[in-house]
Amino acid sequence: MFHPLIFDNIKVVLEGAVYDRDFDGTILITGRTDSMDLATYHRLYQIDFRLAGEKRDEEEVYAQMQLCTSLPDIAGELLEKPLTDPIGCTICIHFFLTVAEVEQETEAIARLLNEIWGNRPYITQTIKARLKEYQHKWPPERFENQITLDFHRKIDEGNIEDLRGLVEHTIASLEQLQQRENRR
Secondary structure, eight states: OOOOOHHHHHHHHHHHHHHHHHHTTSEEEEEEEEEEETTTTEEEEEEEEEETTOOOSTTOOEEEEEEEEOHHHHHHHHHTSOSSSSOOBEEEEEEEEEESSHHHHHHHHHHHHHHHHTTOSEEEEEEEOOOOTTOOOSSOSOEEEEEEEEOOSOBOGGGGGGHHHHHHHHHHHHHHHHHHHHHO
């Protein structure tokens, strides 16, 4: 009989927790990816969502939850011989928004997220600017900011109970980031 991988079990629970919040009208799921890179035998599941009721525009903040696993974890689990310690998956959460005052706003965002998450995940922010063809005004008025929360550890079925809390913290972060964006 087929035995699902740790990745599959966590994916089902994570997806269910996010869809429950979509069904209750709190969020709106805007994208989903479930892929396997056959060159590296890497699996990725990601689900994108925003707050329900928010208009879609440049001021929109959205979240993306990513679950990943790789060949050593999959092989170790299937062969019942750990090739990596521990065997499991990684989860990262991304938020996407725009900023105008890069230094001030990125510091405020880091403080806000550290309050919500209790200084647990490692937070990085990637700033980029989009220059449209024939419009090379520098500096641009707004910069795109991708905020990444990385927990720097693997999870397994023992962490399944934590997934609903992870989704709730992600939604709370999304609400705070959207409120911040709306105040501007």
